[in-house]
Amino acid sequence: xxxxxKAAGRLKAKWLEVGEEGEAxxxxxxxxxxxxxxxxxxVYRVLRSGEVRxxxxxxxxxxxxxxxxxxxxxxxxxxxxxxxxxxxxxxPVVLEDSSLLVVDKPSGVAVHGGSGVSFGVIESLRxxxxxxxxxxxxxxLDRDTSGLLVLCKKRSALVALHRMLREGQVEKIYLAVxxxxxxxxxxxxxxxxxxxxxxxxxxxAVGEDGMAAVTRIRVLKKSSRFSLLEARLVTGRTHQIRVxxxxxxxxxxxxxxxGDFALNRELKQRLLLHAARLAFxxxxxxxxxxxxxxxxxxxxxxxxxxxR
Numbered sequence: 001x002x003x004x005x006k007a008a009g010r011l012k013a014k015w016l017e018v019g020e021e022g023e024a025x026x027x028x029x030x031x032x033x034x035x036x037x038x039x040x041x042x043v044y045r046v047l048r049s050g051e052v053r054x055x056x057x058x059x060x061x062x063x064x065x066x067x068x069x070x071x072x073x074x075x076x077x078x079x080x081x082x083x084x085x086x087x088x089x090x091x092p093v094v095l096e097d098s099s100l101l102v103v104d105k106p107s108g109v110a111v112h113g114g115s116g117v118s119f120g121v122i123e124s125l126r127x128x129x130x131x132x133x134x135x136x137x138x139x140x141l142d143r144d145t146s147g148l149l150v151l152c153k154k155r156s157a158l159v160a161l162h163r164m165l166r167e168g169q170v171e172k173i174y175l176a177v178x179x180x181x182x183x184x185x186x187x188x189x190x191x192x193x194x195x196x197x198x199x200x201x202x203x204x205a206v207g208e209d210g211m212a213a214v215t216r217i218r219v220l221k222k223s224s225r226f227s228l229l230e231a232r233l234v235t236g237r238t239h240q241i242r243v244x245x246x247x248x249x250x251x252x253x254x255x256x257x258x259g260d261f262a263l264n265r266e267l268k269q270r271l272l273l274h275a276a277r278l279a280f281x282x283x284x285x286x287x288x289x290x291x292x293x294x295x296x297x298x299x300x301x302x303x304x305x306x307x308r
Contacts, residue, residue: 018069019133023155027054028061031073038076046074089124094148094291099157099284101125101135104293107146107270111137121149139165142239144254147174147275147293152283160283165236171279172233174241175220175295177253177272177302179260182227184248188215192237192244203257204239206247213237215244226253226306230276241273253302272299 022030031043031052050058053072054065065071089109095102103121105111110120122137129135138150138161152158164170193210195203214234221228227250231241239258245251246258254264254271279290295303 013072013074016071016073018065018067018071022065022069023067024064024159025155026061027052027059027063027065027071030065030071034073035076042076046076088128089121091121091125094293095289099152099154100282100289101151101153102278102291103149103151105141105146105149105275107144107296107298110143111140111149122151125151138162139236141275142242142271142273144256144271145174145273145275146296148278148291149275150278154284157283161280164280164283168234169280171277172236172275173277174231174233175274175276175299176229176231176241176245177299177306178227178229178245178250179225179253179263180227180250181222181224182217182219182229182248182250184217184245184250186217188217188244188248189213190244190247192240194238202238204237204243206243211235211237213240213244215241217245217248221303221307223307226303228303228307242271269302270298272302274299 016034018030028044028047031047032040035043044061046052047059047061051074052059054063054069056070056072091103091105093101094104103125105121112120112122122135126132126135132153134153134155136152136155136158138152138158141147141149150161152161161170190206190213191208191210192204192213193207195205197203212235216232216234218230218232219227220230229245229250231245233240242252242255242258246255251259252271252273253259253267254269255273256264256271274295275293276295277290277292279288281287282289
C-alpha cells in the first residue's frame with residue numbers, strides 16, 4: 001500500500017445534519033459546497049456509487065434535502081492548494097433584511113467564479129460575511145450587464161423567489177442602448193435554444209426548436225443612429241434581451257457575442273445593458289418590494305452625446 005492509500009485509509013466518513021439553510025437544496029449542490037477542493041467529477045462519482053447516504057439510504061444527485069436529514073459523506077482527500085482569496089468588491093447595497101440582500105452590480109464583474117474567472121460577487125460576499133450561514137444567488141446577470149442582483153440569506157426565501165421567477169411573478173425591467181432608430185416589434189416572441197461553439201463557448205440563437213421567450217419593448221429615446229429602450233422580460237431565458245434585440249435588427253451597443261462587431265470596435269463601449277428595476281412580493285413577509293437602479297455614469301455620458 002502506498003503512502004496516498006494509507007492516508008486515505010485513515011480518513012473517516014462524517015455525518016452532517018441538514019439545517020434550515022440546506023432545506024430543498026439538491027444533494028449534489030450541497031456536497032459541492034461542503035467539499036471545496038474536491039473535483040466535481042469525484043463528487044458525482046461517489047454519489048453514483050452509493051457512498052453518499054441520506055438517512056442511511058442511497059439517493060440520486062437531484063434529491064432535495066429536508067431539515068433533519070442526516071448526510072453521510074465518505075472519506076475524501078481535498079486538494080491542498082488554497083484558491084486565491086476573493087478580492088473585496090465595493091458593491092452598493094440597495095436592500096438588506098434578514099432574508100434578502102440586493103446589490104447594484106457594476107459592469108465587468110462576474111456574479112460567480114468559473115470559465116476563467118477565479119471569483120465573483122457571490123464568492124466576494126461570502127468571504128466578507130464569514131458569519132453568514134447561507135448566501136446564494138437568486139438569479140444571474142451576465143458579467144458585462146450592470147444593475148440589480150438579488151441574493152438570498154435563507155433557503156426558504158430562495159425557494160420562494162425561484163418559484164416566483166418561474167411563474168413570472170417578478171417584474172424585471174432593463175435599459176438598453178441599441179443600434180439605429182428602433183422600428184422593431186413592441187413585443188418580441190422568438191423561441192431561443194442554447195448551443196456550444198467549437199471553442200466551447202455558450203451561445204443562444206433564435207430557433208423554432210428552442211424555449212418560448214417573450215420580451216416587451218418600449219422606446220424611451222431615439223435618433224437615427226441609436227435608441228434607448230426599456231426591455232421588460234416576460235420570460236427569463238439566457239441572453240434573452242441580447243438575442244431578441246439582435247434578431248430584431250437592433251443589437252445592443254458593446255455586445256461582443258451578438259452585436260455589430262465593426263460598430264463596437266468604433267465605439268469602444270462596454271455592453272450598454274442595465275438591470276434597472278425589480279418588483280416582487282417579499283418571499284417571506286409578502287409585502288411589495290420595488291427596487292430601482294439609476295443608469296450608470298458611462299451609459300449616461302454615451303446617451304448625452306449619441307442622442308443630442
